[in-house]
Amino acid sequence: MNAFDPDIRAQQSDGARAASTEAETAVLGACLTATPAYDPVAAAASVLSDGGDWFRPHHETIWRAVLALHGQSKPTGVPMVEAELRRSGDLERIGGAVRLSEIAAQACTSVEAAHYAELVHGYARLRRYQQALARGMQAARQTDPAAVTDAITAHQAELEHLAADQSIDKGLFERFGDGLQQHLDSLETTVEAAAVTGLTDLDQALKMQPGNVVVVAGRPAMGKSAMTLGIALANAHSGRTTLVHSLEMGRSEVTNRVLANRARVNLHRLMEGGPAVTDHDWTRIALRLPDLSALPLWMDYTPRVTPGLVRTRIKALTRQTGQAPVVILDYVQLMYTDQRTPRQSPYERVSEVSRELKIIAEETGAVIICCAHLNRGSEHREGKKPQVSDLRDSGQLEQDASGIVLLHREDAYEPDSPRAGESDLILAKNRNGPTCSITVAHQFHYSRLRDMTRSTELEV
Incomplete structure (x- = not known):
């Protein structure tokens, strides 16, 4: 090493930061001395992230050259990497052919390559952790007292993302036959859906499984909130841990809707309060109070909801209950991103939120059900029926969702329609089953949707 070494500063600070340049050299050396009998590049690449794991910049440059050759099925020996x-x-920048020869001379054995790669990756994670803590301290010094909660949430989201360590997906990369018998054994048992809607025909078609994101979309006043709140209550009533993020409605409004739904008390009377709530209403509410108090239902009325906050709430409930929750988000276009970039367009913001929610669902095993608004496209269409392309602000929602339910009511446009009181649930996308249209009854005075058969039954 001499004063002209391009990485002299990195080497001098090696002792001050978490790194093992010896492990980095050992891994690269193994790749530079690879033989057809053993491929250390594949073993190392299964551990190391695509970029940023290397402490020394010239090691990163050499690694990218090795990956480029390996991806073309070419040898990764010193002559090929030099070329x-x-x-x-980049040859002179990394120290020339002499540097490559020096690294090759310090190679570990081929069977040790993965172990040394894990050490390199571990140190890289430690550095990221240190950097995250430093950013957290900097943010703490600069944060306004009124924004402390937002700053903590953003920092917590960064740490949660770091803890997930998405660069190592052990168990997700395997030979097809390795998991085949286990899957065949699982087919002997009926798999229960991870979440239900409470609507019989929709549950038959829409099988919501862990990691699914489902979008419930419609124009204003089509019943999105009534439907998703009904889904929350159906899951909580069945014993599933359920979380509702209400961005559009406050505690009082949501509580009134829950009481109207479960106690069958007119919502308008509850909203008015006082003498409008009759003795009969109070009797019905009192009968339902024990059940409502015991429901595994958590409400979050935080006005500024980000994917990081959703992840935090899910993990907290999973630790508390031992079960990944069913999550309701009302509604997705009101969410913020964790980056809080002021110049983001609505399209970019919703796209980023959609991608993050999909990652969170897959990471945690939660089922996430999002309300979403539609643009005015359907109102200029004959029949007024919505389409997936009407989703407002982002086509990413359509790509990320496992299922999309579009709500439509004829009587919203034609008050004298013979289908007054009916809602169409258009299952426009369904990865786990068929697409179809299902008719249900809307009872908005009770803030709920019901199966057509059940809506005609006498309820006491």
């Missing part, structure tokens, strides 16, 4: 670096103009 690749010369082609990209």
